[in-house]
Amino acid sequence: MKKFFTIVLLGAFCLVNAQAFKGKGDTKLNIGMTIQNGGTGILAIADFGLGENFSIGVLTSYLLGGSNINDVNAEYRFDAKARFNANLGSVMNISPKFDVYPGLNLGLKNFGGHLGARYFFSDGFGVFTEFSVPFAKYDSYAMSKYNNGSTFNIGASFNLD
16 A cells, blocks of 8 residues: 555656746746855845746845844845846756756846756745855945855745746
């Protein structure tokens, strides 16, 4: 009976049509954690598919903890960015459950780039990870190191379409 139940579950899992990026009209929500030099926090990312292989979106993050974070006001804890992604999963001819997306972001503190990946276990739920690096910083003030350097993001991804 255990073998039969295992085979049925495995078959059901394989029949799920999970896709990491579907193209125009696709909407994804990523909720997770951001890790950077001097702080850690929470973030939310929304991506909207505009074409077969590209999307635009927004990222917001807020630092909750870190070195000397209690001395930092909310202006430096909060960040928001507009994003452009090139969704390359289908171009690279890899699993439709997996998407790799390099992109550019224009934020309140800097202009930079990111490289991310998403993997969907089912049609509605997956995981993501991203690495982001600034190309140009707007403010060289010492406190602007928060949300103004390289970041590593990880969390859950949800399909909203």
